[in-house]
Amino acid sequence: MTTPLKTGLMLAGLAIAALGLTVSAPGAARAEDDPIRVGSFLAVTGPASFLGDPELKTLEMYIERINQAGGLNGRMLDLVHYDTAGDANKARTFVKRLLEDDEVDVILGGSTTGTTMAVIPLVERAEVPFISFAGGVSIIDPVKPWVFKTPHTDRMACEKIFEDMRGRGIVRVALISGTGGFGKSMRGECMTVAPRFDIEVVADETYGPGDTDMVAQLTKIKNAEGVEAVVNAGFGQGPAIVTKNFAQLGFEVPLYQSHGVASKKYIELAGDAAEGVRLPAAALLVAEKLPAGDPQRPIVVGYKTSYEAVYGDGSVSTFGGHALDGLMLYKTAVEAAGSAEPAAVRDALESIRGFMGTAGEVTMSADDHLGLGLSAFRMLEIRDGDWTLVD
Amino acid sequence: MAHNVRPSGYSKFAKKQTYTRRMSTRKSRAQMLLSERGGGMASLLLVILVLPLFLANDYHYDVAVNIGINAIVVVGLNLLIGYAGQISLGHAGFFGLGAYTSAVLTAHYGLHGLLALPIGALGVGVLAYAIARPVLRLSGHYLAMATLGVGLIINIIISREAWLTGGPDGMYVPLLEVFGTEVYGGPMWYWIVAATLLLAVWLSLNLIDSPVGRALRGLHGSEVAAQVAGVDTTRYKVMVFVISAVMAAVAGSLAAHFSEFVTPAKADFSHSILFVTMVVLGGMASTFGAVVGAAVLTLLPQFLADFADYEHVILGLIMMTVMIFMPKGLVPTLAALARRGARRTAR
Numbered sequence: 001m002t003t004p005l006k007t008g009l010m011l012a013g014l015a016i017a018a019l020g021l022t023v024s025a026p027g028a029a030r031a032e033d034d035p036i037r038v039g040s041f042l043a044v045t046g047p048a049s050f051l052g053d054p055e056l057k058t059l060e061m062y063i064e065r066i067n068q069a070g071g072l073n074g075r076m077l078d079l080v081h082y083d084t085a086g087d088a089n090k091a092r093t094f095v096k097r098l099l100e101d102d103e104v105d106v107i108l109g110g111s112t113t114g115t116t117m118a119v120i121p122l123v124e125r126a127e128v129p130f131i132s133f134a135g136g137v138s139i140i141d142p143v144k145p146w147v148f149k150t151p152h153t154d155r156m157a158c159e160k161i162f163e164d165m166r167g168r169g170i171v172r173v174a175l176i177s178g179t180g181g182f183g184k185s186m187r188g189e190c191m192t193v194a195p196r197f198d199i200e201v202v203a204d205e206t207y208g209p210g211d212t213d214m215v216a217q218l219t220k221i222k223n224a225e226g227v228e229a230v231v232n233a234g235f236g237q238g239p240a241i242v243t244k245n246f247a248q249l250g251f252e253v254p255l256y257q258s259h260g261v262a263s264k265k266y267i268e269l270a271g272d273a274a275e276g277v278r279l280p281a282a283a284l285l286v287a288e289k290l291p292a293g294d295p296q297r298p299i300v301v302g303y304k305t306s307y308e309a310v311y312g313d314g315s316v317s318t319f320g321g322h323a324l325d326g327l328m329l330y331k332t333a334v335e336a337a338g339s340a341e342p343a344a345v346r347d348a349l350e351s352i353r354g355f356m357g358t359a360g361e362v363t364m365s366a367d368d369h370l371g372l373g374l375s376a377f378r379m380l381e382i383r384d385g386d387w388t389l390v391d
Numbered sequence: 392m393a394h395n396v397r398p399s400g401y402s403k404f405a406k407k408q409t410y411t412r413r414m415s416t417r418k419s420r421a422q423m424l425l426s427e428r429g430g431g432m433a434s435l436l437l438v439i440l441v442l443p444l445f446l447a448n449d450y451h452y453d454v455a456v457n458i459g460i461n462a463i464v465v466v467g468l469n470l471l472i473g474y475a476g477q478i479s480l481g482h483a484g485f486f487g488l489g490a491y492t493s494a495v496l497t498a499h500y501g502l503h504g505l506l507a508l509p510i511g512a513l514g515v516g517v518l519a520y521a522i523a524r525p526v527l528r529l530s531g532h533y534l535a536m537a538t539l540g541v542g543l544i545i546n547i548i549i550s551r552e553a554w555l556t557g558g559p560d561g562m563y564v565p566l567l568e569v570f571g572t573e574v575y576g577g578p579m580w581y582w583i584v585a586a587t588l589l590l591a592v593w594l595s596l597n598l599i600d601s602p603v604g605r606a607l608r609g610l611h612g613s614e615v616a617a618q619v620a621g622v623d624t625t626r627y628k629v630m631v632f633v634i635s636a637v638m639a640a641v642a643g644s645l646a647a648h649f650s651e652f653v654t655p656a657k658a659d660f661s662h663s664i665l666f667v668t669m670v671v672l673g674g675m676a677s678t679f680g681a682v683v684g685a686a687v688l689t690l691l692p693q694f695l696a697d698f699a700d701y702e703h704v705i706l707g708l709i710m711m712t713v714m715i716f717m718p719k720g721l722v723p724t725l726a727a728l729a730r731r732g733a734r735r736t737a738r
């Protein structure tokens with residue numbers, strides 16, 4: 001035998017051996033008191049890690065709590081997690097692994113809309129309940145039998161803003177949005193729902209993600225006829241710059257921001273210019289400011305205190321809250337169904353009524369797999385450099 | 392006459408060479424299978440045939456199919472990097488473009504998947520040709536920068552044109568239909584990708600063994616020397632660039648139908664880097680090295696997934712170790728070791 005074939009065969013052998021290692025023994029029939037296997041795929045690293053990191057921390061923290069309290073129906077929870085780094089292709093491979101190798105009973109996760117959408121065909125075929133933590137409305141519209149989600153959608157943010165405007169008698173609005181994924185999606189949703197609130201969009205401007213000055217766009221808006229309010233759909237630095245330019249140009253109409261800026265960072269960046277700006281946000285942001293009788297108060301204050309006790313003051317985010325809601329929805333469904341059997345849990349998830357989570361009150365139905373009402377959002381106004389509840 | 396002497400002398404020499412080669416061919420006709428080319432193809436075929444015995448479920452098939460898809464791109468890229476000595480940091484752009492052409496044409500315009508694939512490949516080929524003419528006049532860092540730019544532009548277009556591509560959130564791709572049946576599930580995809588990979592490897596080996604391949608190696612060694620020897624260096628560089636881009640586009644189309652979903656991440660910079668790393672790790676100027684490089688770098692993250700936080704550290708360490716101790720890449724180094732070992736036993 002000459003050497004090339006020998007080396008070829010040797011490499012072939014190596015390759016086979018390497019792949020052989022991944023093959024695990026087929027899972028034996030699961031006993032009733034074995035742990036419930038909770039599968040999760042989150043963007044813990046990469047550009048979307050600001051979503052995945054608090055989500056994973058929250059899942060780990062609360063699964064441990066559930067286990068210490070005796071588990072679900074007497075069964076412990078076993079978390080299997082893979083990091084997708086926000087890559088849809090990786091998400092697909094890992095979800096196959098969760099379904100086929102780890103044989104999980106439920107899948108929680110998918111930090112981004114992309115990773116979630118990529119795995120929907122897989123979970124639908126495997127018929128395993130799947131609760132996503134991603135924002136996109138396309139995840140649950142149209143409804144897919146096995147797919148649920150916890151966070152409010154961009155459409156709801158638009159609706160909340162327009163509802164507030166109607167309360168103030170505002171009809172003619174100008175829109176300025178970022179061209180990034182978030183701004184683009186929200187702009188589209190706002191355009192769709194505006195007619196339902198009899199809101200007329202009289203100006204529609206955009207800016208790029210790296211832009212450092214939006215005076216030109218805002219000047220155009222200022223010159224547009226009869227603008228009664230300006231809405232800014234965007235994420236990150238952009239909205240802070242819009243807010244500053246807005247103040248510099250001496251606008252006399254109110255400015256609305258989106259839930260995309262619902263963090264203290266925005267107030268820091270925009271400074272005094274942020275005074276009087278309104279935005280829809282999750283209750284978690286103003287946990288301690290909620291009135292004592294608010295049914296959501298104990299949930300959000302409880303989560304905030306527990307999370308910040310471990311990870312430090314100001315570390316809590318709405319994203320981790322979405323993960324908590326997902327886990328608790330699953331817990332509620334398993335307890336209601338009396339088993340972790342996928343089909344039973346799916347039916348139980350669909351019939352959840354009046355569940356209170358960090359995002360708001362959830363009432364699922366066969367054609368609503370999100371179940372959040374507009375009350376999920378609180379309208380906030382920035383006063384003296386801090387959030388204040390408007391309604 | 393002086394100028395008559397050279398051609399006759401040359402032809403005599405050439406005849407002699409053909410003669411000796413024919414002799415050696417006859418001697419080794421039976422050993423054809425054992426040559427670098429035949430032996431390599433045979434062992435690759437063997438691996439592909441035997442592998443399904445070890446694939447227990449859809450997840451294993453998924454990993455195997457991903458290895459195959461990456462390997463197709465890397466075999467093509469290896470022609471460019473390993474043989475022509477040109478670097479491309481934008482191949483994920485071509486991969487993504489192939490994927491999105493298939494996605495958009497089948498999802499929005501109802502075109503048949505088998506028709507969309509060649510359209511994507513052709514489109515990318517034409518684009519690569521148009522880019523290559525001016526870009527391949529550059530060399531070294533400039534060429535790397537230019538291909539990097541092309542990749543980034545493709546990625547930006549895909550992310551921005553949301554009405555067509557679904558933007559950063561990606562879009563669904565219909566299943567591929569062949570002869571009236573929908574291609575779905577690991578095993579079916581395994582054989583499709585395996586066949587395409589074999590074809591890619593066969594094409595690549597043939598190209599390397601042809602006069603084009605010799606010209607390319609000359610080009611890699613010294614572009615000036617190759618030019619002096621009468622090699623049209625630009626033409627060959629452009630040709631290889633186009634071939635490798637088309638291979639990436641075909642792999643992209645297959646990947647789009649396989650995963651039923653595409654996102655701009657398919658075309659992003661880090662994906663390009665991953666492809667280049669696969670070439671370098673497996674071994675430059677080794678077609679089977681490219682396949683091994685793709686296999687190792689697709690498998691490693693799966694093995695390391697359980698180490699979570701340390702995944703990237705371990706991955707980096709492994710790659711550094713390989714590059715420090717096996718600077719020629721996995722396959723050439725191991726092959727040299729085996730050859731030395733065989734010589735020792737023979738003695």
